[in-house]
Amino acid sequence: MKVLITREIPQAGLKVLEIYKDRIEIDYRQGPPLSKPELKKAIKEVDAIVPVIPDEIDKDVIDSAEKLKIIATYSVGYDHIDVKEATARGIFVGNTPGNLTEAVAEHSVALMMTLGRKTAEADRFCRAGKFKYWEPMKFIGPKFMGKTLGLIGFGRIGQHFARIARYGFNMRILYFDPIPHPEAESLLDAERVDLDTLLGNSDIVSIHCNLTEESKGMIGEQELKKMKPLAYLINTARGPIVNEESLVNALKEEWIAGAGLDVFEEEPKINPELIKMDNVVLSPHIASATWEARIQMSRMVAENVVDVLINNKPPRYLVNKDLAQNSVTSLS
Numbered sequence: 001m002k003v004l005i006t007r008e009i010p011q012a013g014l015k016v017l018e019i020y021k022d023r024i025e026i027d028y029r030q031g032p033p034l035s036k037p038e039l040k041k042a043i044k045e046v047d048a049i050v051p052v053i054p055d056e057i058d059k060d061v062i063d064s065a066e067k068l069k070i071i072a073t074y075s076v077g078y079d080h081i082d083v084k085e086a087t088a089r090g091i092f093v094g095n096t097p098g099n100l101t102e103a104v105a106e107h108s109v110a111l112m113m114t115l116g117r118k119t120a121e122a123d124r125f126c127r128a129g130k131f132k133y134w135e136p137m138k139f140i141g142p143k144f145m146g147k148t149l150g151l152i153g154f155g156r157i158g159q160h161f162a163r164i165a166r167y168g169f170n171m172r173i174l175y176f177d178p179i180p181h182p183e184a185e186s187l188l189d190a191e192r193v194d195l196d197t198l199l200g201n202s203d204i205v206s207i208h209c210n211l212t213e214e215s216k217g218m219i220g221e222q223e224l225k226k227m228k229p230l231a232y233l234i235n236t237a238r239g240p241i242v243n244e245e246s247l248v249n250a251l252k253e254e255w256i257a258g259a260g261l262d263v264f265e266e267e268p269k270i271n272p273e274l275i276k277m278d279n280v281v282l283s284p285h286i287a288s289a290t291w292e293a294r295i296q297m298s299r300m301v302a303e304n305v306v307d308v309l310i311n312n313k314p315p316r317y318l319v320n321k322d323l324a325q326n327s328v329t330s331l332s
């Protein structure tokens with residue numbers, strides 16, 4: 001059986017797969033992302049694929065696969081995969097939930113702090129040799145202690161950000177989520193509110209929901225206009241949740257004070273207007289980039305692959321749960 005790993009990942013997962021080297025052959029690509037034709041060619045005869053975020057595993061790519069049993073994505077998000085199509089063909093989709101919770105929440109805090117305390121801008125200032133004397137009125141930002149944090153999405157990542165904000169900064173926590181989370185609410189003193197209430201009352205709005213048809217473009221002109229003029233927007237979830245053109249207007253016209261962005265509407269393209277702005281902090285989709293998270297993600301994709309190819313059962317971190325009842329044996 002053959003497994004295609006489309007990019008370089010930590011060794012941990014490869015070591016798990018190597019235990020089965022008599023039965024599993026690894027096609028390990030370590031260069032830049034594969035183009036669509038390369039991906040279609042590479043997927044043709046493999047039993048499992050381990051794609052990463054930029055690999056678009058759409059119907060066209062799935063169509064080229066002749067033996068595929070599992071798409072074990074090296075990510076928690078799976079909006080780059082046509083899950084419906086995979087399910088219709090009896091192909092499992094597995095992901096890596098849970099282990100990047102702290103990493104992503106910590107990165108959201110980092111973006112918030114960088115924005116408020118202007119550390120990226122101050123760093124650029126120092127490197128440009130502009131630090132000539134101490135300036136009482138330069139690089140002033142808000143203190144975060146006691147402010148209000150509004151979380152859009154209150155799953156594992158949102159709740160971990162709330163924990164840091166509540167216990168580290170004594171912040172008030174508001175959240176907007178279609179699903180109530182009563183236990184976390186009482187632990188973190190969090191309040192479930194509607195989106196308008198959250199936008200109008202938060203000093204920091206941070207996005208932690210999945211990209212779906214409903215959440216696409218959820219933060220546009222109307223929503224940004226409802227935010228406080230001194231508020232910051234943080235997005236470490238998925239770019240298309242925010243309408244980037246509206247965000248650029250919001251920042252230019254000072255409807256809000258700044259934005260911390262790890263994800264972009266048309267990744268890896270970044271709107272050139274955002275690049276020019278000092279009240280914007282940018283990072284290249286690195287919120288999960290801690291050694292701990294990335295090593296564990298590598299193990300999890302390998303475990304997903306082994307579950308299906310070797311143990312003939314659904315992957316332990318299964319996305320398309322409808323397939324769980326069917327045995328893998330019936331697919332092969």
Ligand code: DGY
Pocket residue numbers: 053074075076077078100288
């Ligand atoms: C994910 O896993 O979905 C992140 O965006 C990248 O690690």
